[in-house]
Amino acid sequence: MRSIRARLTLWYTVILTVTLLFLGGSAYGLLSYSLSREVDAALNSVARTLTDRAHHANATFFPAEIDEIFRNFFGFSPWDRYFQMFDPMGRRDPRQHPATSSKLPLGREAVENAARGIATFETVHGLGEYPVRVLNMPVMDGGRMVNLIQVGMSLQSVTETRMRFLFIMAGLFPVALVLAGSGGWLLARRALKPVDLMAESARRISAEHLTQRIEESGAGDELDRLARTLNQMLGRLDASFSQVRRFSADASHELQTPLTILRGELEVALRSPRTSGEYESTIQSALEEVDRITRLVDGLLILHRAEAGALRMDRRTVDLGRLLEEVYWRLKVVSDSRSIHLDLISTEGVIIQGDREQLRRLILNLADNAVKYTEPGGRVILSLGLDGQWAVLDVADSGMGIPAGELDQIFQPFYRSEEVRSVAATGAGLGLSIARSIALAHGGRIEVESEPGHGSVFRLFIPLVS
Numbered sequence: 001m002r003s004i005r006a007r008l009t010l011w012y013t014v015i016l017t018v019t020l021l022f023l024g025g026s027a028y029g030l031l032s033y034s035l036s037r038e039v040d041a042a043l044n045s046v047a048r049t050l051t052d053r054a055h056h057a058n059a060t061f062f063p064a065e066i067d068e069i070f071r072n073f074f075g076f077s078p079w080d081r082y083f084q085m086f087d088p089m090g091r092r093d094p095r096q097h098p099a100t101s102s103k104l105p106l107g108r109e110a111v112e113n114a115a116r117g118i119a120t121f122e123t124v125h126g127l128g129e130y131p132v133r134v135l136n137m138p139v140m141d142g143g144r145m146v147n148l149i150q151v152g153m154s155l156q157s158v159t160e161t162r163m164r165f166l167f168i169m170a171g172l173f174p175v176a177l178v179l180a181g182s183g184g185w186l187l188a189r190r191a192l193k194p195v196d197l198m199a200e201s202a203r204r205i206s207a208e209h210l211t212q213r214i215e216e217s218g219a220g221d222e223l224d225r226l227a228r229t230l231n232q233m234l235g236r237l238d239a240s241f242s243q244v245r246r247f248s249a250d251a252s253h254e255l256q257t258p259l260t261i262l263r264g265e266l267e268v269a270l271r272s273p274r275t276s277g278e279y280e281s282t283i284q285s286a287l288e289e290v291d292r293i294t295r296l297v298d299g300l301l302i303l304h305r306a307e308a309g310a311l312r313m314d315r316r317t318v319d320l321g322r323l324l325e326e327v328y329w330r331l332k333v334v335s336d337s338r339s340i341h342l343d344l345i346s347t348e349g350v351i352i353q354g355d356r357e358q359l360r361r362l363i364l365n366l367a368d369n370a371v372k373y374t375e376p377g378g379r380v381i382l383s384l385g386l387d388g389q390w391a392v393l394d395v396a397d398s399g400m401g402i403p404a405g406e407l408d409q410i411f412q413p414f415y416r417s418e419e420v421r422s423v424a425a426t427g428a429g430l431g432l433s434i435a436r437s438i439a440l441a442h443g444g445r446i447e448v449e450s451e452p453g454h455g456s457v458f459r460l461f462i463p464l465v466s
Contacts, residue, residue: 082150104132214234259289314355352463387461390461444463
C-alpha cells in the first residue's frame with residue numbers, strides 16, 4: 001500500500017464500487033417505481049372498462065370476458081387475477097358469474113372512499129405466496145354509488161422481475177469491479193511510468209553530475225511540468241555548487257598568497273643571524289600579511305553569516321549624515337596623498353535604524369573602492385539625500401568605470417576583472433559582496449550606474465525610520 005499505483009487502484013476501485021452501488025440502487029428503485037406505476041395504470045384501465053360495462057343493467061361478467069379485458073391491458077393474462085362487484089350494501093352483484101368470484105377482502109376505508117366516489121389502491125397480503133395489488137373503484141350514477149368493482153392481480157411478475165434484476169446486478173457487479181480494478185492498475189502503471197523514469201534519472205544525478213537533466217516526454221502534461229521544475233531546481237543547485245566551488249577556490253587562492261609570503265619571510269629570517277633592525281622589519285612585514293589574512297577571514301565570515309541569515313545586527317538609531325562624515329575624514333588623508341579630490345555633499349537630518357558598525361563598513365567599502373580605482377587628479381563625491389521613504393547615499397567617482405557586461409558580476413565574492421587587477425594589486429574582491437549583504441540585511445539595496453572611462457555611481461538605498 002506504500003505504492004502510489006496500488007493506492008490509486010484502491011481508490012479507483014472504492015469510488016467505482018460506491019458509484020455502482022449508487023447507480024444500481026437508483027436503477028432498482030426506478031425499476032420498482034416504474035413497475036408499480038404500470039400495474040396501477042393497467043388495473044385502473046381494467047376497472048374503468050368494467051365500470052363502463054356495469055352501467056348496462058343486462059351486462060353479465062363471464063370469466064372469459066374478464067380474462068380478455070386483463071389480457072388487453074396487461075399484454076398477458078396474470079397468473080392470479082381477481083375480480084369482484086358489489087352492490088351499495090356490500091353484497092355480491094348477481095350479474096357477476098360465480099366462476100369469477102374472488103376472495104378479496106373489502107376494507108372499511110375502501111367502502112367509505114367509494115361512497116364519496118374515490119377509487120382506492122391497496123396491497124393485500126396473505127392471499128397467496130405473493131402480495132396482491134387491488135383497486136376498489138365505485139360505479140357512480142347521478143352522484144351516488146350504485147356498484148363497487150374490485151380488480152386485482154398478483155405481484156408475482158413484479159417481484160420476479162425485481163429479483164432477476166438483482167441477480168443480474170449481483171453477477172455483473174464483481175466482474176465489473178475486477179475488470180475496472182485491472183484496468184485501473186494498468187492505467188496507473190502506464191501513467192506513473194514516466195515518474196519511475198524520472199526517479200531513475202534523478203538517482204543517477206549526483207553533486208559531481210549536476211549538469212545532467214531529466215528528460216521530458218514532450219506531452220506538456222503535469223509530469224512534464226514536474227520534470228521542468230526539477231530541471232530548474234537542478235540548474236539552481238548546479239549554479240550554487242559552482243559558486244561554492246569557485247568561492248572555495250578563490251578563498252584558497254587569496255589565502256595562499258599572504259601565507260606564502262609570511263612563510264617565506266620567516267624562513268629567510270631564520271636561515272642566518274640577523275640584526276635587530278632586520279628582525280623588526282621582518283616581523284613588521286609578517287604582521288602586515290597577518291592583518292591581510294585577518295581582514296580576508298573577517299570578510300568571509302560576514303558573507304557566510306549573511307548568506308545563512310545569521311548576520312547579527314545591533315539596530316539603533318543612526319545619523320547617516322554623521323556616519324558619512326566620519327568615513328569622509330578617514331579617507332581624506334588617503335585621497336589627498338593620491339591627489340584625488342574627495343567632496344562631501346548634503347549630510348544633515350537623515351536618520352535610519354541600523355547597525356552603525358556594519359553601515360560604516362558598507363560605506364567605507366564603497367568609498368574606498370571609489371578612491372582606489374580613480375586616477376590622480378580625479379574626483380570622488382559622497383552625497384546624501386532623501387527619496388520618499390528612502391535615504392539615498394551616492395558614491396560617485398571619475399574612475400575607469402565598469403563595462404556593462406560586468407555589472408552583474410561585481411557583487412560576486414572574489415570577482416575582480418583583469419583591468420582592476422592591473423590597477424590595484426591589493427584587495428580580495430570581497431568589498432562589494434560584503435556591502436551588498438549588509439544593505440540587504442538592512443532592508444535596502446545597491447544600484448550601479450557606470451560607463452567605461454567616465455566613472456561610476458554606486459547608489460545605496462536604506463529605509464528611513466517610520
